[in-house]
Amino acid sequence: MKTQTVLRASAAIATLAVITAGVSRISSQQAQAAPSPGHASHLKNAQTGGLKLASVSSLSFGPAGLLLVAEPGSGSVVGIETGDTGPMKKPKPIADIGTVVAAGLGTTAENITIKDMAVNPESGRVYLAVMRKPDNAAAVITIGADGKAGALDTAKFAWARVTLPGGTTTKVTNVTDVACASDRVIAAGSCNEEFASKIFSIPMPLEHGGTASVFSAETYHVSHKKWETRAPISSFVCEAEDGKTNVVGAFACTPIAKFPVGDLQSGAQVKGVSMVELGSGNRPIDMFMYSKGGKRWLVTQTQRFHQPLFGPSNLWGARVDMALLNPSSPDKTNEKAVHRDVKQAKDPQGIEVVDVLFGAVQADKLSDEEAVVIRDNGGKLAMELVALP
Amino acid sequence: MPRPARRTSLILILALLALVIAFAAWRATHRASPEPRFTLFVHPADESHDPAKVVAAVFTRTSEHLDWSALLPKDLSGAEKILWIEQIGGGGSARLFGGYSVRGGELYFTPSAPLLPGATYHVAFAPPDAEKGDVQSPANVGFAATSGHGRLDLMYQVPAATAEAPKLQTLHPTAEELPANHLKFYLTFSEPMEQGVFLERIKLLRADGSEIAGPFREAELWSPDGRRLTVWLHPGRQKTGVSLNEAEGAVLREGETVALNVSGAWRSVRGQKLGVDFKRSYRIAAAARGQVDxxxxxxxxxxxxxxxxxxxxxxxxxxxxxxxxxxxxxxxxxxxxxxxxxxxxxxxxxxxxxxxxxxxxxxxxxxxxxxxxxxxxxxxxxFEADATAxxxxxxxxxxxxxxxx
Missing domain, CATH: 2.60.40.1220 (Immunoglobulin-like)
Structure with a gap:
């Protein structure tokens, strides 16, 4: 019997070796959430199974459950067709999300870092980019309406990886943010050794092994009244204006600037227009847009490293009336960009502190009414739903 | 009937009876068990045979005929109730995140992150209605298997990492003097290091031992192999006229001596600490503002x-x-x-x-x-060029x- 077991195990081992050495042959019927039949793929030359993420820094959603993962270790953007297309359900809050995620990764809360959070706009499911210490293992964790956390089983889905073209001397290794515009995927990244602002544009469908156009961004930095080519974009969103794509990005020294990338050829320099200055001493963490009361708002979640603080935490968020980003008058750009009046929580120019974002280390939109935040409650991380103003 | 003929018939009948009994006995021993007999095993996930990268798998002796759909729906939802790995110790146990698949009649669970060196895991297979098995069996250091009709439990221990400490191989610049507007340090380690902690592990100290607050850019910039870290002094503080520079001043002041201190508490990805602090002092000279010629x-x-x-x-x-x-x-x-x-x-x-x-x-x-x-x-x-034409x-x-x- 023992011999039989050993033989059977050996056979299984051989089978396993074959399976794991090659592309996984999991049938689509076993996939948890394979894209529905007839659904047009947003990937080209897509790979099936076998996806291993070297690292994760940022997450974002494209259409039809397309998850975009910024992978800084390889300087790449990975698209994953999760098939998570709804129906829309609100995620259930979790009081100690750090411990829940850490336990599922076999460790304790102090040994994980939640690098980013994205809410799937079609299903309400929450996706977390997580790195484990000290081994730097990367995982994408999802939380659904039942409050259950689990890892995205990357082995099951179609995916494509695009490596961003390098700088003048070195590879791109730092991918700070990624987002999907109507016809393309935009990423911001930099090389370790060069201080430069680079915007990458990847055409849709995302082609595995394909490449990206690269633009050098030049922006007027309001705080020191100079044109800059060298400050990297920390966080951004994509928006369309007259059918053309704009990247609205924030820098470490906090101007919010708009970059029209719609018609540019690779290698071009894109001139950003500084629109709003939130004040110095703030590092942008996240941005999202929503509509309410007949207005479109841009929310920037920020870490403040200066005194005085604007409320009970150095983590704070502001919403900016998008009308300020599409001014009819050029008098309100660059050196004449709107400065937030830091003495007013509700600056009548259209820049307001969002109280529910104090203490949030991550924030993303769930709907035009609500956002999901991960809040640092004295060392414990809580995932909450908050009403947007 | 003559006596020999009757005896022959009797022998034939007895032989036939013996054959029937033997056949019945053979049938009884070779008939399929009323319950399938399962084997649970822990196996390397890939050809690297890394004992931290494993799968848990279950098969039956009749696996080619076993229909997992009798136990699980097609999408394998609920599989976490019958096959799982949980970590033992550390004040409790929690089931690991992972993915399920059925291949070749076998049910697999693949943890979403590698297991941890030195840690012990409980691997369990619990078909519905099975009684709790004996989980007190000693941990197997290495890959293992167990078989039975009902619930199956295995203990699996990942071998501890080798105790050799990582080393900081080089720190650049190697010059004794830095310009006051210096920008980058490069640290090269003997092996990949823990990420997400560099701002706690690297300090810039003044001559009196006091720590310079917030000297570095927060972006964590590792080489693809995870061995070289690029650390930037905060460009916003090193550039004149930028609000950060005006509010907090430059990180470095001409004429002073500073030291870069790398903490011995920094772990490699194997979990081994550097063990000793490393410190290098630099004299700070005047800022360098001319282009390279x-x-x-x-x-x-x-x-x-x-x-x-x-x-x-x-x-x-x-x-x-x-x-x-x-x-x-x-x-x-x-x-x-x-x-x-x-x-x-x-x-x-x-x-x-x-x-x-x-x-x-x-x-x-x-x-x-x-x-x-x-x-x-x-x-x-x-570096401080204004980009206007x-x-x-x-x-x-x-x-x-x-x-x-």
Missing amino acids: PSKWSIQPPKANTRDPLRILFPGPLDWALLQDGIRITSDARQPLDGRLHIADGDGEWLFTPKTPWQSGSHLIVINPVLEDLAGNNLNGP SAAAQPSVAELPLRIE
């Missing part, structure tokens, strides 16, 4: 028909990482020469030893315009003639 370099050409190194002496140290690929020697026809590079004298000297002896005649020294000094000034202009600097010459005789 190769026409001011001192070139010491080697003799033809030798493999002596070409020496280039810079007026001050240049950026070590950018020097790796920033200067190329070519023939007059711009064919790059193959050879070995050495950077010496506090990153102020560049030596190139060709693979084959130098040919006499004209050569070129071709310099990448983004080659920087320690303050980020390059051939295109100073009127203020743009004229790029320095990026090619120098080299005559070998």
